[in-house]
Structures are given as C-alpha cells and as structure tokens.
Amino acid sequence: MGLPLIALALALETGAGRTAVKLLFIALLSAAAGPVTSMAVGRRAAQEEGLVEKGPPM
Template identity: 55%
Template structure:
C-alpha cells in the first residue's frame, strides 16, 4: 500500500464517519429544524471527503476531475438547498408549537 492509497483510506473513513454521525443525529433529534441542521455535515463534509478520497485513489485524469466536480457541487449546493427547505417549512407552517415563529415577514 502506497502513501496515496493510505491518504485515500483516511479520507474515506472520515467522510463515512461524518455521514454516519449525520444519519444518527437525524434519527435522534426531535424537531424538524434540528433534523435539517443534522444534514449539514453530510453535504458540507461527508460527501466532499468521499469524493476527494475516490479522486485521490483514481489518480490524475477525467475520472478524478468528475469526482472532484461532484464533491465541489455538493459542498456548494448543500447549504443552499437546506436554506430553501427551511424557508419552505416556515412558509408552509410546518413549525412545531414549541418553536418560536420569529418576526412576521
């Protein structure tokens, strides 16, 4: 096993751990907004680390470029999609009774 493969395995382990912790938090948290926040590490850390590990293991070339593009796209679009989902939940009135509504828009 060479050094590049060792780094790829370490990144793969860290990315998988971030995804698993996000999934466990998603199951354990009680409110919709808390569950929505639990998905943030999966999109900003987990998937980009996995794609980086796969690109590192693939070596230089088009396959690595495609994987890096997918990781960057997920890291950039994940928070934006979370914001859109949160605003839609607030607009549709899907807030639980115990969470504050905030100022009227």
C-alpha cells in the same frame, strides 16, 4: 459534508486523470448545493408554519 469528502478521497485514490477531475467536480457541486438546498427547505417549512411571510425573500 460527507459526499464531498468521499468524492475527494476517491479522486485521490484514482490518481491524476479524467476520473479524478470528474470526482472533484462532483465534490464541488455537492459542497456548493448542500447549504442552498437546506436554506430553501427550511424557509419553506417556516412559511408553512406561519413563522415567516409567504413569498420570495427580500
């Protein structure tokens, strides 16, 4: 959650322009990718410990 907020603050600080658009794009990507990555890592750890079946989720 920290990176999207920092990128948003930097975009507001730079003002309207190309740099702000790039920073907002980075914020959006990191906000969307963070939960997905956390779920993938958690599922893999649970598979290694035998808490869930190995293989793709259904």
